[in-house]
Amino acid sequence: MFYSDEILDLANVKQWILQELWTYDFAGCISRKTFTYIIDHEYIVPQGTKLNGETMMDASNFYCQAADMATYEMLIKKLKEYQ
Secondary structure (H helix, E strand, C coil): CCCCCCCCCHHHHHHHHHHCCCCCCCCCECCHHHHHHHHHCCCEECCCCEECCCEECCCCEECCCHHHCECHHHHHHHHHHCC
16 A cells, blocks of 8 residues: 555545554653753663664664653653643
8 A cells, every 4th residue: 555656545544544553652751851861971872782682773872761761641740730
């Protein structure tokens, strides 16, 4: 469907998308203050490292363990405080 030159009808695409059961994984969130701390203290996974023993990192990235992140509920609470 998505790998052809066919012109797709918007109604059909919408129907296809809405009939699917979509799920997601929310690892957590961090504050700007925490992100600054991560940068300042160079919490980095270097390029070439195997993440979880199998995924090769193609670039260096900052890193925060999911267990150290704030929960979904905390994110919602903080967002409501800004309303």
